[in-house]
Amino acid sequence: MEQIKKSARSYLFVPANRIERFEKALNTEADAIILDLEDAVPIELKVPSRHALKEWLIAHPEHQVMIRVNSRNTEWFANDIELAKLDNVCAIILPKTETSQDIEAILAIKHIDTFALVETPLGFANIRQIANTKSVKALMFGSIDFQLEMNMQGGYFELLSFRNEFVLASKLAGIDAPIDGVTVDFKDETLIELETQQAKNLGFAGKLCIHPNQINIVNRTFTPTDAEVEWARKVLKTVDEAQGQAVSLEGKMVDLPVILRAEKILKQTD
Template sequence: MTTRLSPPTAPSAAAARSFLFVPGDRPDRFDKAWASTADEVILDLEDAVGPDRKVHARAAVSAWLNPSRPVFVRINAVDTPWYQDDLELLTNPGVVGMMVPKAEVLDSGLVSACATHGKRLLPIVETAVGFQRASELATTRCVERLAFGTLDFQVDMGLTGDDDALLYFRSRLVLESRLAGIQAPLDGVTPAIGNVAVLSADTARSRRIGFGGKLCIHPSQLDEVNRCFAPSAADIKWAEEVVQAIAKSHGAAIAVDGKMVDRPVILKAERILGSARRLPRVS
């Protein structure tokens, strides 16, 4: 396993917010997903596809892939009979990276191949062992960010509920990501499709505790997720005022809205403005 030796750097302000899963055996949905407001699209060969459809799904994904529309592919877990065949998709120029389910230790062959071909890795923490090894996962070469598979994690841990029961685990993934100098993690899916209030509350909580994005299972969830992770008009106005005040201060101490402006405040303002300038899709 290769780890980063450089000190942590500030997470990217332009990190993708919404990741949309699309079943790999539903090629009729691929174009619609790509045309959606998702920052990133994940063609799913794992949970969304039954065992008897795995080969069909892989063929459908392979036929659709094109470098003009780069996507992530969620492959099957390393201990499944489909893993090795799924890895053959890695060299396709239409694949920007691989999402690895049930991640506990990343296969060295997969990591080396991703490094060789310039692909990104998104390990999903879904088990107690994966959580215990989150630091190792986060510091593995080619890992861009961690994702939290909340539903499977609850089953593995015997937990009930998606709020206080997972707060420690969510916060720890945020911390490990920051220490590794990678992008803020992705929170798990909200299964309540069509319930905007629940989705909004889930996403607001994710952002509040430091997540940088969220996994989505339906296009109807994208706009709300993108909105919740985007800076508000008030945030942008405040950040602009801070930057303008700094530019006019010529090094003197200043205050904005009656509050002292120091380095953490400046960094926060710069991050807000950087996020506001994001592209619709980051790839």
């Protein structure tokens, strides 16, 4: 993977203290690799993992990766952000984003694409402010931590209203569609496919992954089906042949929203 794809679907976390896994992850079909200094790294390994990661990045300028740093309210944040100065760090994942000031602390070091990982009640309360902050490329939903902090039980549907707000906030801010949270049970392929399809239906653009087994399912689900591509081509062909006249396709009016949807589907296949 030479660079982060513009329309990434799958984002694979790799613990920053497991350097031996980096090359293997980069050779998967994941659209983006996130080298993780936060949850995946024990406290006693935070500093040595950062040093080792920096050395690896300098030694491998050919690989473009994303880095999940520790949150702004931790002792490791300031030094973690220094990694953004390296050319092959293409984006920063900021966990527990709660205010615009959290993002601006990154901008003070470097103007770099930032994915705001919202996973606390305060972060969610400020989600539209966060989405409108300069350099925010997209929102990510830290659904597991958020559910824990909210003392919520159940699964996907209990968080439905919150997911809707992620999509709406992103649309209002004019940023990329959001990225949905992880499915913890990476062995249950049926569950992964279900939750990925639900995210797509809600308007999410991709999903965080914690295991390579999840990548193909996520990529397949977020890729337009053959039927969707065929429909999109028919729509645009019908519109082109109409030369500005009102048209319908299969008994349904083809208006601007339909045309835009068709164009978006074909763009995803480029």
